[in-house]
Amino acid sequence: MEECxxxxxxERPEAEVKSLINRLSRIEGQIRGIRGMVERGAxxxxxxxxxxxxxxxxxxxNRELLSSHLHTCVVNDIKAxxxxxxDELAGLIEKLMR
Numbered sequence: 001m002e003e004c005x006x007x008x009x010x011e012r013p014e015a016e017v018k019s020l021i022n023r024l025s026r027i028e029g030q031i032r033g034i035r036g037m038v039e040r041g042a043x044x045x046x047x048x049x050x051x052x053x054x055x056x057x058x059x060x061x062n063r064e065l066l067s068s069h070l071h072t073c074v075v076n077d078i079k080a081x082x083x084x085x086x087d088e089l090a091g092l093i094e095k096l097m098r
Contacts, residue, residue, distance in 0.1 A: 010072070010073060012068070016068060019064065020061065020064065020065065023057065023060065023061045023064070024061065026057060027054060027057045027058060027061065030050065030053060030054045030057060031054060033050060034047060034050050034051060034054065037050060062096055066092070066093075066096065069089075069092075070089075073085070074086075074089055
């Protein structure tokens with residue numbers, strides 16, 4: 001049984017885990033690349049371009065995870081009468097929009 005906010009854990013389908021891990025691995029590689037650029041004294045604009053790419057990749061990761069959260073955890077909690085999940089969701093969206 002999938003329960004998110006009640007247990008504060010979530011069992012994810014293998015395909016979802018693989019997709020999220022793949023995204024995180026790419027982001028991790030991009031971060032290492034930026035570090036290397038800084039260590040080698042790369043031109044600021046080049047480093048900033050790569051940093052912008054990391055920001056976009058993190059945003060894509062967040063969108064994928066938020067979509068999953070909405071379709072599973074939030075829906076399940078509301079059906080179970082745990083309306084406080086809406087407040088939690090509003091807080092999450094506020095954090096993501098900063």
